[in-house]
Structures are given as C-alpha cells and as structure tokens.
Amino acid sequence: MPPIDAILAVVLAGFALSATPGPSMLYVLSRSVGQSRTAGLASALGLALGGIILAVATALGLAAIFAKFPWLVVALRYVGSAYLIWLGIGMIHKARANSHTTFAVDSVTRKSFGTVIWQGILVEVLNPKTVLFFALFLPPFVNMNGGLLSAGDIQFQLLALGVLIPLTAIPSDVLIAYMGGSMTLAINQSQAFREYLAWAGGFILIGIALNLHIGIL
Numbered sequence: 001m002p003p004i005d006a007i008l009a010v011v012l013a014g015f016a017l018s019a020t021p022g023p024s025m026l027y028v029l030s031r032s033v034g035q036s037r038t039a040g041l042a043s044a045l046g047l048a049l050g051g052i053i054l055a056v057a058t059a060l061g062l063a064a065i066f067a068k069f070p071w072l073v074v075a076l077r078y079v080g081s082a083y084l085i086w087l088g089i090g091m092i093h094k095a096r097a098n099s100h101t102t103f104a105v106d107s108v109t110r111k112s113f114g115t116v117i118w119q120g121i122l123v124e125v126l127n128p129k130t131v132l133f134f135a136l137f138l139p140p141f142v143n144m145n146g147g148l149l150s151a152g153d154i155q156f157q158l159l160a161l162g163v164l165i166p167l168t169a170i171p172s173d174v175l176i177a178y179m180g181g182s183m184t185l186a187i188n189q190s191q192a193f194r195e196y197l198a199w200a201g202g203f204i205l206i207g208i209a210l211n212l213h214i215g216i217l
Helices: 004-018 023-034 037-068 071-093 095-099 113-125 128-137 151-179 181-189 191-214
Strands: none
Touching: 004 151, 004 191, 023 037, 023 113, 023 151, 037 071, 037 113, 037 128, 037 151, 071 128, 071 191, 113 128, 128 151
C-alpha cells in the first residue's frame, strides 16, 4: 500500500491540475454545450477510463523494471520532481495570459454516446503530455522499502496511485458537463479567479516536488 503522504500528494496534485482549464476541460465543455449534457457526462467518463488505462499501463510497464533496478526510482525522484517544478513554473508563468483567454464553444457533430466515450478515451490515452505525466509523476512516490519489494508490490503501488489521478478529475469534469454554457460564461467572466487558481496550482506542484526531497509532510 502506498504511504498516506504519497496518496495525499497525488490527490492534491490531481485536483490542482484538473481545476485549471485545459484540453480535457474543453473537450467536455464542447460536448456538453455543442451536443447535450449527457454527451458531456459521457465524454467525462471516457476521459476517466482513458486515465485508468494509462494507470494500468504505467503499472504493468514500470513495475518489473523498478523491481530489477530499484535505483531507477531514486533517479526518477529527481527527474519527476524537476518535471513537477517545470509544470508549476509553467502554470505560474502563463497564469496572466491564460486568464485572459476567452472560451468559445461551437456546435459539434452529434455522435452516439458510445462514440463520445471512445473519443474521450482516445483524447486521454493519445495525449503525449498525459502519458509523460504518468511516467514521470508516479515513480517518485513509490515506497521501495530498501529495494526489497517484489514487482507485484510495486505494481500495486503504481496502480493505486495512478487511478487516483483520473478520479480527482471527475468532480470538475462532471461539474463542467452539468453546467455547460453557464460554466463557459463563469470561466470567461472570472479572469482574476482563473489567474489566482493557476498561481495556486503552480505553487502546489512546486511544493509537492520540494517535499519529495525535504520531507516536511
């Protein structure tokens, strides 16, 4: 089982990332406004399933490697923390510019709910940034117990932590799908709030990265 501090860090990072506007949010919004609220919820489900698939793929792909070469987890702790800092600085640097971006959602081609779910899965699985996030973000939080863990133990930790990422995105995606046009208006009118949210998210990611080495929490 992953340590409680690792679980809290992953959940906090997941909420910080999902609360800021991005491609996934726009995809849900476009389906909700352009087709229907149910289609928006279907797209949110597809994104969540895509995230779970990435979590499973990450666990299956990395567990055996880490069991054989436990020093890789230590190395990735530095790479992963540097990546989190880079993400955090990027969010802060772009906070002002992104807060002035106007969200406009046009009508989309109506599709069956099964197709919408499948497209949501593809949007998540085929997003290089999301794949990179799973590969670099999760390993630093694996507790290797002095390199004595088996591949199955490591696999379980990676899977448990990885599934938390799409789960933390569900509340914001469902809210966006449910509110639709009202959410678009609120996002466009709340530029200052969006900027503060980006700053807060950026500092959260940087704080999590530093905590990997300082161990305050």
